[in-house]
Amino acid sequence: MARGWESKSVESQQEESFREPEGRELQDLSPEERARRERLASLALSRARTLDQLERATGAAHRAMLKRTLLALERDIAEQG
Numbered sequence: 663m664a665r666g667w668e669s670k671s672v673e674s675q676q677e678e679s680f681r682e683p684e685g686r687e688l689q690d691l692s693p694e695e696r697a698r699r700e701r702l703a704s705l706a707l708s709r710a711r712t713l714d715q716l717e718r719a720t721g722a723a724h725r726a727m728l729k730r731t732l733l734a735l736e737r738d739i740a741e742q743g
Contacts, residue, residue, distance in 0.1 A: 702742050709735045 691699070712735060716728040 698742060702739065705735055705739045705742065709739065 709732065712728055712732050716725060716732065719725045719728055
């Protein structure tokens with residue numbers, strides 16, 4: 663049992679070591695650049711969620727609304743990027 667806990671600890675430490683450079687990198691950015699990157703990440707998540715909903719949508723009106731949303735998100739991503 664102790665060995666299982668130990669491996670979990672090692673695994674979490676390895677995951678943290680991969681995350682730390684990102685945190686340091688973000689700290690070195692200007693507030694404007696950090697906000698831009700956060701906005702891009704948010705837009706990317708929204709796009710992924712919209713695509714998922716579009717794949718499952720069956721109603722024509724709902725699909726049309728999701729397609730318009732997707733186009734708007736992709737436009738915003740292009741403007742931010």
